[in-house]
Amino acid sequence: MSLLEVSQLTVDVQGIPVVSDVRFAISAGERLGLIGESGSGKTITALAIMGLLPEGLRARGSVVLDGTELLSLSERRLSAVRGSRIAMVFQEPMTALDPLMRVGTQITDAIRIHERVGRRAARDRMLQLMPRVGFSNPREQSRRFPHQLSGGQRQRIVIAIAIACGPALILADEPTTALDVTVQAQVLALLQDLVQDQGSALLLISHDLAVVSSVCQRIVVMYGGRVVESASTPELLTRPRHPYTQALLHTSRGIGGNGDTPAGHLPTIPGSVPELGRFPSGCVFRGRCDREQDRCLEAPPTTGSDHLVACWFPLTSPSDPTAAVTTGGVGA
Amino acid sequence: MSALAAGQSHAAAGGRAHRLWRLVRRSPSAMLGGLVVLVIVAVAVLSLFWTPYGPLTVSTGHELLGPSFHHLLGTDEYGRDLLSRLMSGTDLTLLSSAGAVLIAGGIGIPAGLISASKGGVTSEVIMRGADLIYSFPALLAAITLVAVFGASTTTATVAIGIASIPSFARVTRSAALAVLATEYVLAARAYGRSPLAILRRHVLPNILPFIIVQASLLLSVTVLAVAALSYLGLGTPPPTATWGGMLENAQNYLYQDPLMAVWPGLAIAICVLGFNALGDGLRDLLDPTLRGRE
Amino acid sequence: MVRFAVRRLTTVLLTLWAASILVFTVLNILPGTPAQVILGTQATPASVRALTIKLGLNEPLVLQYLHWMQGLLTLHLGNSYISGQPIAPELGAALEVTAPLVVLGLLVGLLIAVPAGLVSAVHHRKASGAALAAATQVGIAIPNFVLGILLIIVVAVYLKWLPASGFTPWSSSVGGALQSLILPSVSLGLVEGAILARYVRTAVLGVLRADYLRTARAKGMRTGQALVRHGIRNAAVPVVTVLGLELSGLIIGAVVIEAVFTLPGVGSLLLSSVANRDLILVQDIVMLVATVVVLTNLLVDILYRVIDPRIGLRS
Numbered sequence: 001m002s003l004l005e006v007s008q009l010t011v012d013v014q015g016i017p018v019v020s021d022v023r024f025a026i027s028a029g030e031r032l033g034l035i036g037e038s039g040s041g042k043t044i045t046a047l048a049i050m051g052l053l054p055e056g057l058r059a060r061g062s063v064v065l066d067g068t069e070l071l072s073l074s075e076r077r078l079s080a081v082r083g084s085r086i087a088m089v090f091q092e093p094m095t096a097l098d099p100l101m102r103v104g105t106q107i108t109d110a111i112r113i114h115e116r117v118g119r120r121a122a123r124d125r126m127l128q129l130m131p132r133v134g135f136s137n138p139r140e141q142s143r144r145f146p147h148q149l150s151g152g153q154r155q156r157i158v159i160a161i162a163i164a165c166g167p168a169l170i171l172a173d174e175p176t177t178a179l180d181v182t183v184q185a186q187v188l189a190l191l192q193d194l195v196q197d198q199g200s201a202l203l204l205i206s207h208d209l210a211v212v213s214s215v216c217q218r219i220v221v222m223y224g225g226r227v228v229e230s231a232s233t234p235e236l237l238t239r240p241r242h243p244y245t246q247a248l249l250h251t252s253r254g255i256g257g258n259g260d261t262p263a264g265h266l267p268t269i270p271g272s273v274p275e276l277g278r279f280p281s282g283c284v285f286r287g288r289c290d291r292e293q294d295r296c297l298e299a300p301p302t303t304g305s306d307h308l309v310a311c312w313f314p315l316t317s318p319s320d321p322t323a324a325v326t327t328g329g330v331g332a
Numbered sequence: 333m334s335a336l337a338a339g340q341s342h343a344a345a346g347g348r349a350h351r352l353w354r355l356v357r358r359s360p361s362a363m364l365g366g367l368v369v370l371v372i373v374a375v376a377v378l379s380l381f382w383t384p385y386g387p388l389t390v391s392t393g394h395e396l397l398g399p400s401f402h403h404l405l406g407t408d409e410y411g412r413d414l415l416s417r418l419m420s421g422t423d424l425t426l427l428s429s430a431g432a433v434l435i436a437g438g439i440g441i442p443a444g445l446i447s448a449s450k451g452g453v454t455s456e457v458i459m460r461g462a463d464l465i466y467s468f469p470a471l472l473a474a475i476t477l478v479a480v481f482g483a484s485t486t487t488a489t490v491a492i493g494i495a496s497i498p499s500f501a502r503v504t505r506s507a508a509l510a511v512l513a514t515e516y517v518l519a520a521r522a523y524g525r526s527p528l529a530i531l532r533r534h535v536l537p538n539i540l541p542f543i544i545v546q547a548s549l550l551l552s553v554t555v556l557a558v559a560a561l562s563y564l565g566l567g568t569p570p571p572t573a574t575w576g577g578m579l580e581n582a583q584n585y586l587y588q589d590p591l592m593a594v595w596p597g598l599a600i601a602i603c604v605l606g607f608n609a610l611g612d613g614l615r616d617l618l619d620p621t622l623r624g625r626e
Numbered sequence: 627m628v629r630f631a632v633r634r635l636t637t638v639l640l641t642l643w644a645a646s647i648l649v650f651t652v653l654n655i656l657p658g659t660p661a662q663v664i665l666g667t668q669a670t671p672a673s674v675r676a677l678t679i680k681l682g683l684n685e686p687l688v689l690q691y692l693h694w695m696q697g698l699l700t701l702h703l704g705n706s707y708i709s710g711q712p713i714a715p716e717l718g719a720a721l722e723v724t725a726p727l728v729v730l731g732l733l734v735g736l737l738i739a740v741p742a743g744l745v746s747a748v749h750h751r752k753a754s755g756a757a758l759a760a761a762t763q764v765g766i767a768i769p770n771f772v773l774g775i776l777l778i779i780v781v782a783v784y785l786k787w788l789p790a791s792g793f794t795p796w797s798s799s800v801g802g803a804l805q806s807l808i809l810p811s812v813s814l815g816l817v818e819g820a821i822l823a824r825y826v827r828t829a830v831l832g833v834l835r836a837d838y839l840r841t842a843r844a845k846g847m848r849t850g851q852a853l854v855r856h857g858i859r860n861a862a863v864p865v866v867t868v869l870g871l872e873l874s875g876l877i878i879g880a881v882v883i884e885a886v887f888t889l890p891g892v893g894s895l896l897l898s899s900v901a902n903r904d905l906i907l908v909q910d911i912v913m914l915v916a917t918v919v920v921l922t923n924l925l926v927d928i929l930y931r932v933i934d935p936r937i938g939l940r941s
Contacts, residue, residue: 052840055751075848083846090844095837098856099936100863109855110845145935161845464644467920469878472912479900479908480653556769560882563771564897583775583886586790590779597772605767612763 003028003201004049004086004169008061011044011053011225019044019225021061023302028168031195031202033212033233035248036222039273042205043091045222046171049203050088051078065169084114087162089191091174093154097146103157104130104142110164125164133160134190152183156190163194169201176211188215209252213237221245224274224284231307241307241314244269244285283312362613365548368606376423385413387420387573398591405595408578409585414592417573418599424574425603428489428567429554433547435493440500441543445535447501448508449527459505462498470495470557478566485568488561492554503546507539541618548611552604559600575600630931638924645916646698650691653909681707694906698913708904716895717910723793723891724880726803727810731876731883734815735822742819743826747834748853750827759827765820770879774813774886781809791888810887814879818872825868829861836860863934870926874919 002025011019019041026032036042048059051070063070065086070078090096097106104126111122130138133156146154155175162170172191176184192215195202206212212219213233220230221242229242240246247269271288280286282297289296291313302310384404385391391411398406405414443462447455468476474491481487511517511534520530561567562576570577575596582593661677662669678684682693697704703713742758749755768776782790788809794802833839833856842852881893888894892911899907931937 050844052843079843079846079848081846082844088844090837090841092837096841098838098842098860100859100934101856106841109842109847113846147936158841161841164845460641464641464648467641467645467916467923468912469874469915469919471878471881472915475881475896475900476649476652476908476912479903479905480655552767559769560771564882564885566897566900579772579775583778586775586779586783590783593775593779597768597775600772601768604769605764608767609763 002026003030003066004203005064006045006049006062007064009045009048009063010060011041011048011057012060013057017225018057019048019059022222022225022227024220024227024230026169026201026203029199029201030218031192031204031216033216033219034203034205034222035207035209035212035219037207037273040222041225042207042222043173044225046088046173046203046205049171050082050086051075052082052088080114083110083167084165085167086169086171087165087167089155089158089162089170089172089175092178093151093158094178096158097154099146102143102145103149103154104138107142107157107160107164110161114165126160129160129164132163132194133157134186150183151179152187155179155187159187159191159194163198163200166198167200169203170195171203171205173205174207175204177206177208184211191215209248221248224279226284226310227302227308228285228311229307229309235307239307239315241304241309241316242285242311243289243291243313243315246315283310285311359613359617361609362617365606365608365610365613368602369610372422372603372606373426375419376426379419379423383413383416383419385416387417388412388571389416398589406589406591408581408592414578414595417578418575418595421573421575421578421596421599424485424568424572425555425558428485428558429492429551431489432493432496432554432558433550435490436496436500436550437543437547439494440497441504443497444501444504445508445531448505448512449531449535458501462501465495466498468495470553471560474557474561475564475566478561483566483569488558488567492557492561496550496554499550500543500546503542504539507542508535511535511538541614545611545615545618548607548614550611552607552611555600555603555607634924634927638920641920642917645920646695646913647691649909649912649916650687650694653905653912654687654690694909698910703910704906706899706904706907708899708902708907713907713910717892717914720890720892720895722796723807723889724884724893727807727814727880727883727889727891728873728876730807730811731814731818731880732873734811735819735872735876738816738819739822739826742823744830746823747827747830750831759824762820762823762827765817766824768817770813770817771882771886773816774810774883777809777813778886791886793887793889806887806889810883810889813886814876814883818876818879821875822865822868822872825865826861829864830857832864833857833861859933863930866926866930866933870923873922873926877915877918877922 004026006025007023009019009022010017022041022045024032024034034042034045044053044057047053048057049063049070051059051073053059059071061071065081068081070081073081097103104123107126107129108119108122111117111125112119115122117125126142127138130142135141135153135156141149141153146157149157155178159175162172170191175191176187179187188211191202191204194200202215204212204215213236216233218230218232219236221228221236221244223244229236229240229245231239231241236245237249240249251269269288270290274280281299283289283292283300286292286296293313295312298312300310300312302308303314389412391407391413394403394407394411395409397403397411400406403413403415405418407413408417443458447458465473470492473495474488477491477494478487508531512530517530517534520534525533558567559574559576559579562574563580564576565580567576568574570581578596579593579600582589582596585592661674661681661683675684682690685693694704696702701714703717705712706716742762746755746758746762750759778790781787789806793806796803833853836856838856838860839849839852842856843849847855880891881896883889884891884893885897892914896908896911898904899911
């Protein structure tokens with residue numbers, strides 16, 4: 001049985017769907033990657049799961065955590081779930097923390113919201129938590145304000161807040177994108193270690209295939225607010241079935257430097273991502289796809305059991321038997 | 333300047349006016365404010381040529397009348413027509429407030445420009461001077477000057493004008509600093525354009541919108557200050573009709589004729605609202621970062 | 627911290643010193659007039675000269691200035707040109723009216739601004755929020771003295787709930803004194819409150835869109851809790867800055883409001899001394915107000931450095 005089951009999740013802005021009919025499941029302790037370009041609806045999907053959509057956006061469909069439907073929960077009941085059962089790490093560590101409050105207090109708050117512990121006990125917990133996210137001198141460092149910490153340190157504070165109550169599921173939305181390249185790998189490794197230690201499940205959202213494939217066991221590919229393909233990581237990397245996934249793999253390989261394109265020429269996906277809510281009718285990848293036919297004017301159904309794909313003309317044979325994204329690329 | 337260049341600049345001004353109008357249409361606040369200001373100016377101009385009665389014409393037997401067909405807003409304790417006095421008070425209010433803004437701009441804008449372009453000690457001296465004036469609120473400065481020179485329209489206008497210099501200097505300075513930091517100004521410097529030419533050709537046109545907004549907002553402040561001074565008996569002396577003076581006078585008859593105090597109060601409030609709304613609306617239009625925040 | 631305090635204090639003292647020279651110069655542009663004004667136009671030149679000497683107005687201006695400064699620093703403010711009475715006690719009595727008026731006005735302003743700004747920000751997409759925002763816009767346009775007169779018409783003339791003007795001294799009845807300050811402080815505070823409300827609204831809107839509020843909700847705080855825990859402090863930073871400006875507005879507004887309600891405060895004293903050309907009194911009061919304004923700004927500057935650790939006390 002799954003820990004989280006998202007089905008038929010649709011989010012509208014003033015009647016325009018920005019996320020349509022998204023479905024996936026995460027089982028306990030599993031690490032699932034959600035990948036797509038910016039504007040593909042990844043962040044909105046995560047915020048919808050958390051019930052933290054910005055004003056004016058409404059989610060329909062179903063998000064079930066541990067048998068509880070989250071979308072119909074009252075704000076009061078939902079806030080009891082947030083932070084304790086399900087937590088989130090945000091993209092921007094620079095703005096995610098209150099600039100006027102000591103970072104230690106912000107971690108302590110996360111504990112005290114959900115657990116009836118005294119001020120001192122919560123503080124002790126916080127002081128134990130800080131070394132786990134890499135702060136060697138918690139007494140001193142917990143008294144710092146966010147502006148006195150580096151981006152990587154702030155993101156580790158945000159991660160500490162997320163794991164404070166030992167949630168069953170952590171959503172991490174581009175947790176390393178805003179960081180310096182040198183600390184990206186560190187933070188990512190830390191996150192992976194922590195969820196494994198705690199036995200939490202992880203939903204890792206990224207635009208970077210290398211990042212996702214190095215951490216996650218399964219990958220969901222989103223494009224234009226829809227899930228276009230989902231499979232286990234090795235399966236997706238070696239036998240992509242959706243033309244968009246294949247294109248993504250090509251661009252990743254190009255960056256790796258061992259691709260089939262001439263040196264100095266970065267492979268790109270032709271065309272550009274349309275604005276949110278301006279995707280074509282029928283198949284959302286229409287217009288950028290080289291396999292497009294008349295039938296694509298109609299929305300393709302999602303087919304398959306373990307390896308799902310939404311395409312009328314999926315790639316059948318392995319596109320390139322030697323293909324593999326360099327999974328070690330992140331550790332460099 | 334050749335005729336051709338003159339024609340070009342004229343066309344550019346026309347285009348600018350057209351753009352301004354297109355902008356104004358997008359902001360209800362600016363529209364409303366602009367409309368109110370237009371009406372007030374129209375009334376002021378009209379009052380120069382025509383008022384229902386003479387604003388100073390005393391009429392025995394018609395004292396303290398309520399609103400009627402003959403006297404739309406009623407009469408005061410000398411039988412003077414309130415509407416006529418209110419109308420003739422309009423142009424005095426506008427002239428005095430606009431005069432104060434002109435004084436403030438005439439000194440504050442150059443001071444801000446010099447402070448922005450020179451920097452160093454000059455800039456420091458100018459801005460410290462602005463800080464100094466700033467510690468005397470407009471009304472306090474006006475009261476001080478009246479103590480020395482006696483109450484008159486000129487004293488009130490000059491005093492409010494001087495007290496308003498800092499706000500102009502600051503807005504001009506910060507806007508000019510932003511323009512001076514742009515790359516096209518750097519380019520102009522690089523090919524040897526003189527600082528004065530840079531100020532005239534690049535900085536002034538670009539900060540003009542900010543100056544217009546500031547002038548409009550400041551007008552709402554000076555209207556209020558002018559009215560307050562004449563209410564306190566420190567502005568234009570009676571019997572000349574002023575809004576503040578009418579209000580002060582009406583306060584003696586609150587139990588007999590409360591409406592008499594309402595009219596000038598309303599006139600002041602509408603005038604302030606008009607300039608305020610215009611300035612606010614224009615600022616929101618000009619500042620794209622503020623757009624959509626309201 | 628110490629270096630910051632010393633630097634700021636030096637600036638304040640320099641500003642006040644420059645202000646005193648400015649005030650003194652402006653008020654002594656026309657030499658010799660005070661005696662003439664005091665004695666009237668019929669006075670003989672001899673008696674004018676005698677009074678001038680008696681008041682010390684024949685001394686060089688620099689000496690007169692030093693005398694005045696000495697008096698200010700030792701709080702011996704000298705004697706009124708007109709009544710001959712010492713100024714300090716008179717000013718003290720006036721402050722007993724003006725200081726409570728300003729404080730009450732500020733209180734009224736805050737009581738209006740904080741809830742109105744908060745509600746209009748939180749409900750900014752609803753009609754109630756828009757209506758509140760519009761109401762503050764109108765409130766800004768009504769000058770406090772106009773509002774004061776309107777309040778007199780409604781509350782004193784029609785409803786007869788409160789006296790239209792006058793002041794019951796604190797010594798005879800504290801309740802009476804407070805009662806005579808109700809309408810004045812409401813007229814004073816309402817307008818400042820409307821101005822402040824707009825800043826509160828903008829500040830709260832900024833906080834509502836802040837990422838750290840979302841983080842707080844992701845931790846499990848409800849929106850209200852998160853606003854209390856993180857919103858108030860963050861919204862306070864810009865509001866406190868404006869509060870300094872508002873305070874000088876309140877102080878100068880009190881001058882006019884005292885005239886509206888015939889309260890025997892500093893403003894009334896200033897106006898009567900202007901009318902009598904009692905220039906030494908004018909000089910003292912103007913200096914007093916300027917000092918309060920400058921000190922208020924210093925206080926605000928310190929306060930908001932205390933709230934916001936990013937600015938810090940060192941810079």
